[in-house]
Amino acid sequence: MTLAAQAHIVHRATQINTVVDDLQTLIKFKSVTPQQAGAIDWLSGQLRTLGFNCEQFTFNKVTNLIAKISFGDGPNYAFSGHIDVVPASGGPWRAEPFSGEIIDGAIYGRGAADMKGGVAAMLSASRALISHVAEKQGTFYWLITSDEEGEAEYGSLLIAERLAQQGIQLDGCIVGEPTSHLHIGDTIKNGRRGALSARLVINGKAGHVAYPENTINAAHLSADVVKRLTNITWQRDEHSSKTSVQITGINIANVVDNMVPARCEMTFNIRYSHGYKSSDIKNDIQFALADLQQYIDIEWQRPCESFYTSHQTHNCLLAKVEQAVFDITGSYPLLSTSGGTSDGRFFANQYTQVIECGVRNHTIHQVNEHVPISDLLKIEQIYTRLLEQIFILVER
Known part of the structure; x- marks a missing residue:
């Protein structure tokens, strides 16, 4: 050697x-x-x-x-x-x-x-x-x-x-x-991928379950919101980087079984493709929920850009x-x-x-x-x- x-x-x-x-x-x-x-x-x-x-x-x-x-x-x-x-x-x-x-x-x-x-x-x-x-x-x-x-x-x-x-x-x-x-x-x-969390509050109208025509059921609206969020088509996704929405929490503070709930709190997280910025994600979600704006408030949290x-x-x-x-x-x-x-x-x-x-x-x-x-x-x-x-x- x-x-x-x-x-x-x-x-x-x-x-x-x-x-x-x-x-x-x-x-x-x-x-x-x-x-x-x-x-x-x-x-x-x-x-x-x-x-x-x-x-x-x-x-x-x-x-x-x-x-x-x-x-x-x-x-x-x-x-x-x-x-x-x-x-x-x-x-x-x-x-x-x-x-x-x-x-x-x-x-x-x-x-x-x-x-x-x-x-x-x-x-x-x-x-x-x-x-x-x-x-x-x-x-x-x-x-x-x-x-x-x-x-x-x-x-x-x-x-x-x-x-x-x-x-x-x-x-x-x-x-x-x-x-x-x-x-x-x-x-x-x-x-x-980017990450963006949100807390969404749905404000309905309480009332007796026997008279639903006089109420706005926040729980039912939450189901509609979940369906809309999870069915968004993310047109700008890259092949190797897909956008996904996950509902991380739904809370309805209603312990009375004969009352329509007036309020629902929901949290969700989006992991999004590098084809987007957080502002784009917010715009697409607000567009998907546009006709429900009178019932909902969204607080965006912890944006992490792609x-x-x-x-x-x-x-x-x-x-x-x-x-x-x-x-x-x-x-x-x-x-x-x-x-x-x-x-x-x-x-x-x-x-x-x-x-x-x-x-x-x-x-x-x-x-x-x-x-x-x-x-x-x-x-x-x-x-x-x-x-x-x-x-x-x-x-x-």
């Missing part, structure tokens, strides 16, 4: 130990939304060691980090992620949920997959990029928040606003959310992620816009391509959330390859 080969083996073994240690360290921070619990402080210290300039700011108990390193003229790319986690309740764990214990070759703990595993892997990939002796180009940002699992009011939204205020325009953003399904790299997200990144003719981030996945796994990933919303929506615009790529999502938010070490190492390799494609100058 040559000295170069021996050096590579030693370097790789060091990387493996480091990425595992980093994830265990991150899991030990009890960073339940919105608390960062020291996780962002630690991460900021690691990035400063690599030469990043780090800015932390806190608003309403949420901590955000913008870290930046510039290699010279070139594109601006960012890694976006979160270190906050959902509470670790709900049943017996194989290990204490904030221990990061290794069991049967996997690292257990809240946030192991969603998404401290992605953060640890990208940190290792960033170290590899910085240590690479080749000439580099562009500017690399880290955008980290402690407010993704909650209402997301003071996290990535404020980061995006601060970048805009500073005149920073990103060419692309890699989001480290857990996107893989059965195998690492088998699925990536090149967009997300976004979509297609293949570009120049400087295509989607193509770079696909190639990085192929280089490491031997297969190209499936493109998807399924699942819930993500912070990618805050960075996506006509200038910024947003792609999500991360570990498997089969245990996220569950008891015994974990990530196999082999998966962690593979996503770290994908990230390393991707950063090489983005920032390292090669003769073309």
